Amino acid sequence: MSAADTVLRTEGLTKSFGGVHAVDGATTEFYEGKINGLIGPNGSGKTTFFNCVTGMIRPDSGTVTMHGKDVTRWAPHKIARAGLGRSFQLCRVFPRMTVLENMLVAVQPRTLGEYLGNTRSTETVEKARAMLARVGIDHLEAAEARDISYGQQKLLELGSTLMTDPPFVMLDEPAGGVNPSLIERIALLVRELNDEGTTFLIVEHNMDLIMSLCDHIVVFDRGRPIATGTPDVVKSDPKVLEAYLGV
Numbered sequence: 001m002s003a004a005d006t007v008l009r010t011e012g013l014t015k016s017f018g019g020v021h022a023v024d025g026a027t028t029e030f031y032e033g034k035i036n037g038l039i040g041p042n043g044s045g046k047t048t049f050f051n052c053v054t055g056m057i058r059p060d061s062g063t064v065t066m067h068g069k070d071v072t073r074w075a076p077h078k079i080a081r082a083g084l085g086r087s088f089q090l091c092r093v094f095p096r097m098t099v100l101e102n103m104l105v106a107v108q109p110r111t112l113g114e115y116l117g118n119t120r121s122t123e124t125v126e127k128a129r130a131m132l133a134r135v136g137i138d139h140l141e142a143a144e145a146r147d148i149s150y151g152q153q154k155l156l157e158l159g160s161t162l163m164t165d166p167p168f169v170m171l172d173e174p175a176g177g178v179n180p181s182l183i184e185r186i187a188l189l190v191r192e193l194n195d196e197g198t199t200f201l202i203v204e205h206n207m208d209l210i211m212s213l214c215d216h217i218v219v220f221d222r223g224r225p226i227a228t229g230t231p232d233v234v235k236s237d238p239k240v241l242e243a244y245l246g247v
């Protein structure tokens with residue numbers, strides 16, 4: 001694939017914590033219009049990589065290019081404005097707000113009236129309801145977020161991430177702690193959105209999900225990629241087996 005197809009590129013990305021090289025000179029490419037996956041054994045640096053790319057932590061060195069723009073060390077909100085939506089490994093919702101309110105706070109007020117009145121336009125509320133229906137939790141709109149299941153909270157977080165129509169979405173362990181039927185729903189939604197043009201980068205432990213969903217996979221070990229390619233290519237790479245099984 002050519003540089004024009006690249007949605008995200010890192011070069012020599014490095015982040016250490018004390019003596020631990022969490023991300024160690026990682027040069028990677030992820031592609032526009034694809035469902036990209038990032039996998040690797042525990043502690044291989046996936047979340048640190050994710051956080052460096054999304055601006056949550058500052059890399060020590062290296063560069064991050066998104067949609068052709070150098071976004072290295074940009075603040076998370078600025079990266080979000082440049083078209084990145086993201087979800088968190090540990091689900092982030094506002095527990096005492098209702099499901100619908102959680103969806104609405106994902107969108108900035110668009111008029112002074114909305115801002116001052118702390119209200120949202122009918123159009124925004126309709127969009128929030130439609131998105132809740134899409135992720136399958138519209139029947140829970142009046143419930144407080146803390147009262148719905150963890151899997152439903154993950155769907156809520158995903159729905160709120162999608163409220164701003166980001167062209168590129170990064171998901172950190174969307175299936176973690178989620179029951180199989182909700183995992184299937186997440187997979188279906190990712191596929192549908194991808195068909196509609198949204199690019200994904202998914203960090204995930206659930207190998208079946210990654211292998212069935214992704215077009216392009218990067219495998220991390222000790223803070224850097226050791227294999228890249230289609231699911232079939234990485235599945236049969238001896239370096240990947242070695243990293244996972246320690247053989």
Ligand SMILES: Nc1ncnc2c1ncn2[C@@H]1O[C@H](COP(=O)(O)OP(=O)(O)OP(=O)(O)O)[C@@H](O)[C@H]1O
Pocket residue numbers: 017020021022040041042043044045046047048049
């Ligand atoms: N804030 C931190 N302070 C110190 N060490 C850290 C910190 N964050 C990560 N590490 C270390 O960096 C390494 C990479 O961790 P990271 O969480 O990025 O890996 P991971 O591949 O996401 O792991 P997992 O699959 O278990 O979530 C690990 O050795 C971890 O202990």
